[in-house]
Amino acid sequence: MAHDTSSSASPSFTAPSTLLIIGSGVFGLSTAYALTRRPEWQSTQITVLDRAGGSAPSFPENPVFPARDASSIDSSRIIRADYADPAYAALASAAQYAWRQPGPDSIGGEGRYTETGFVLVADDEPPRVRNARGLEVKSGMGFARDAYANALAHARQAGRGDDGDWVQLLDNRAAIAKATTTGAELGDWGYLNRGSGWANAERAMAWLYERVEGTGRVKFVRGTVDKLEIDAGQRKVVGAKLMNGQSMRAELVVVAAGAWTPSLVDLRGQAVATGQVLGYMDITPEEQARLGQAPVLMNLTSGTFLIPPSNNVLKVGLHGYGYQNPKKVTSCLTVPKPTSISAFNDQEQFFPEISVSQPLTHLDDPTLWMPASGERALRKGLRAMVPWPSVADRPFTANRVCWYTDTPTGDFLVAYHPYWSGLFLATGGSGHGFKFLPVLGEHIADSIMGKCTPILKDKWAWKEVTDVERSIVTEDGSRGGQAGLILQTELRKNGPRI
Known part of the structure; x- marks a missing residue:
């Protein structure tokens, strides 16, 4: 450490x-x-x-x-210094130095960290867009472009040069498809950072x-x-x-x-506590061999991401606005x-009854399955990231609602x-x-x-x-999907599994 x-x-x-x-x-x-x-x-x-x-x-x-x-x-979790904010990019760069150290005395040693690279892309959109309240906020494309600039700066500081070997610009869909190694035209613009990866x-x-x-x-x-x-x-x-x-x-x-x-x-x-969906599926040893060598993939416009599989299990996630689960407490x-x-x-005046979004997990309900709306988003993302017929439509064998604490x-x-x-x-x-x-x-x-x-x-x-009733939406440019979804409402819509 x-x-x-x-x-x-x-x-x-x-x-x-x-x-x-x-x-x-x-x-x-x-x-x-x-x-x-x-x-x-x-x-x-x-x-x-x-x-x-x-x-x-x-x-x-x-x-x-x-x-x-x-x-x-x-x-698995993504380990990256790819941030639009220079302060977080610098902090993550310091953390990555520790993740990279080998041996049993390193947090990333003995296979706990794997540096596969990271393809970060966005769809064609302005760097800044207006949100539902009419305020101008950073878009996925804005985040990607700022993160690219910070990634280049850190590569130069580390002596990794300016030739694109470490941080490679991907300025068209064909270049993106090649970098993903899955043939996926995942977005319109982005880059590959070979210095990022994932951790167990x-x-x-x-x-x-x-x-x-x-x-x-x-x-x-x-x-x-x-x-x-x-x-x-x-x-x-x-x-x-x-x-x-x-x-x-x-x-x-x-x-x-x-x-x-x-x-x-x-x-x-x-x-606020927000639930984010994750889907898992079993894959064959041949698929593991191919996908295990792929970089981490993420589209900031949709929020969907894929981390290289291990032990023949593929994970797909949605880094989105999430589901809230309001309860009286x-x-x-x-x-x-x-x-x-x-x-x-x-x-009692210090503990009045108020409404708070509370996590609902598999420990509360072992039969819990993600909302169908989240599963549809994961399926769409999977097809975009791994456009292989053998994988794109395979059913998820497990799922998780992972709870963020969003600001x-x-x-x-x-x-x-x-x-x-x-x-x-x-x-x-x-x-x-x-x-x-x-x-x-x-x-x-x-x-x-x-x-x-x-x-x-x-x-x-x-x-x-000043407004405690205002719904919190994380608008740093890294989220995708639909804001304002209520978990229980969405769960009641669940139909046949996708």
Whole structure:
């Protein structure tokens, strides 16, 4: 893991005696690991709390962490520095350096990371378009062109030249079809970055979990949080109450619960849980041999992507606007209205009934199958990316609804809560957090200690929201599909499998 503990913390910072991290996914686990490596935290009792998650072969000794339906647990994730935003491109480039290191002591070693290249394309459209609210936002083409410029800049910095060998422009459909290796005219314009690839997400998380556990500094607790516990008079979060009635107290609470975070802390207007569809199908050894050598493929206009298969299983995904699953909850810690701020004994005022999009996963319903609308989008994307009759119409054998924590801009939310002391948020991955796993914890630790870089501090800051009812749509140019879909409504439309 890449790390830097040389810089000092804010002069006013003192590490808490006890720390509770809620969530053991990318944000939570990487933060725990980073803090164990810092001398300021040597005396801090660190606890990581997460839900029960069933069992899996890669976790024979500990079947819980991360939870089995966390977004970080899957067969594969794209690892790329291909960003329209220079700050994320630079951060991802640093993460890729760590992913590329070989050997058992590297997160990407022993086959956990594979550098196959990445074909990123978009359909013919202006770089900026108007959204449903009439605001001008970046389009898929705009994202692709800006990402190409950043990819070229990083290739030059790495000494990989300007001859197109490392980052190759694909300015027509024929060039794209050749680069995909599947013969797919996937879009109108794009590029091939040979320095990107994919990681086995579950194996990488298992590697990190073993490193955290090996420090002997972190206590892992299995449990489901009912709600945060507060000292209303002090305006302070003091711990978490579990569904079984148990209380867990800590001087500082970090909520890094992914798509479950908005059910614990009121994030209306700035973060929302959205379900994204993934489809899997069995392929033959011959198809594995051909597709296994292909680059990662993604069309930013449609949002569909394909990661090279492993073990004769092909995965197709949709990086889209997602499905929301609104439910009434009374578990969400809010900020009281000025008229009731003095009624500190009435704790119910801090947990009013509000509507929150909540994840629905295969652990809630083992029979859950993605909405037909999502399956149609995956099928269309598959036919565009692998135009082989033997594969294009083959039924999906498995599926998953993967839950993002989306923000309007796609920026993470890594900051102290502005009202409740003792509460720090590390969430808002917006479907692109996993690739930063080798470096993210260090930056979150910096943020906790008051020494985050100014550019990341600004991007990851708590946002003041004037309209909590406004539907969140991530409009950074990387999404496709239809916005505003409700999961339960779409599930009721499901007909015969495609």
